Amino acid sequence: MKRSAVWLPLLGFALVFAVVAMALVRPADRTVRSAMIGKPLPTFSLAAMVPGKPGLGSAVFTQGQPRLLNVFASWCVPCIAEAPMLMRLKRMGVPIEAVAIRDTPAAVQAFLARNGDPYGRIGNDRESSVQLALGSSGVPETFVIDGKGRIVLQHVGDIRDGDVPEILAALEKAR
Amino acid sequence: MSVSYIRHPGFNPGSKVPHEQPAVGVRPVGSRIKSGMTAVIVALLLATPALADSNLPPARYANTQLRDPAKEQQARALMATLRCLVCQGQAISDSDAEMAGDMRSLVRTRIAAGESPKQIRDSLIASYGEYVTYDPPFNALTAPLWLLPLILIGIGAWLARGLFRRQRS
Incomplete structure (x- = not known):
């Protein structure tokens, strides 16, 4: 055995140390992303959530116009935070449809x-x-669906001021 | 583990929703310490957990077994291999998260409707990717996961052989 081999265990330790230190400094991204990006929206048909507003079926998304599909709930705090951003997108003329998770009409x-x-x-x-x-x-999560019913973008978490341009760009590209 | 699947600002999956911190100003230690303590106790008593789960009861089959024991067994075996997406270190069969309950209900409903566990798993993989299963299939990405233990055992055997030889001579 060569004399330099003496350093091999130390080298191994340094390697493990570096990996652990890296993970401490920059923890892994634990966001679960959908595998449906680029794929057609699954077929579904949901009953109306509130009186006076229609329910949601996947057929609406194949009518030629890109739309946002917002997954929200009344019991979700960040959904309140993103509400002004959705209102802004609506004023810009973006059609927004929604799925309400585990909720009651009232x-x-x-x-x-x-x-x-x-x-x-x-x-x-x-x-x-x-x-x-x-x-x-x-x-909350928001999906951008193109006019043919294909999912083109998933936004995980509440939409903030800085996220609006990315969503608008995806909508424009899907046109 | 009961966790919510709301994304809080600074969302940290797997962590519990923090309780409201009582607002306590910094005061000079001394005569005010007693009233300070009272304020803290009152604030702690008044503080409520942040709303994190829906008010709806669990889904139909979240915590209810199927009538057919054979199908229930199939469903359970599948649930043990599916990841809870909220509390990412747990299988849906172990998790108290609402979303895990909904996933259990989905598995049981579809098994009862006659679908095979493989069909259900494949459809969840189509939605979430292979991340959702604890039984990852063998492919280029997962090859190290399956092969590394074999390689390490091989290296160990080789080292052991060398050591035994030296002792004998």
Whole structure:
């Protein structure tokens, strides 16, 4: 054995140390991303969540116009935070449809009355079935769907001021 | 483990939703310490956990077994291999998260409707990627996961052989 081989264990230790230190300094991104990006929206049909507003079916998304599909819930705090951004997108003329997760009509009505109502349709996803089909793992999440019903972008978490340009760009590209 | 799947600002999956911190100003230690303590206790008593879960009861089959024991067994075996997407270190069969309950209900409903566990797993993989299963298939990405233990055992055997030889001579 050569004399330099004496250093091999130390080298091994340094390697392990470096890996651990890296993971401490920059923890891994634990965000669960949907595997449905670039794929067609799953077929679904959800009943209306609130009276006076239609429910949501996947057929709406194949009518030629790009749309946002917002996954939200009245019991979700960051959904309140993103409400002004959705209202802004609505004022820009972006059609926004929604899936309400595990919710009740009264609670959703109160939520919309308090935070504004940017939605054209709201589907009642009582047991998160559409959410699971979308590959969404929490609320809020927003998907950009092109006019042919293909998912082109997933935004995980509440939409903030800085996220709006990315969403608008994806909508423009999907046109 | 009961966790919510709301994304809080600074969302940290797997961590519990923090309780409201009582607002306590910094005061000079001394005569005010007693009233300060009272304020803290009152604030702690008044503080409520942040709303994190929905008010709806668990889904139909989240915590209810199927009538057919054979199908229930199939469903359980599948649940043990599916990852809870909220509390990422747990299988859905172990998790108290609402979303895990909804996933259990989905598995049981579809098994009861006659689907095979493989069909259900494949459809979840289509939505979430292979991340959702604890039983990853063998491919280029997962090859190290399956092969590394074999390689390490090989190296160990080789080292052991060398050591035994030296002792004998």
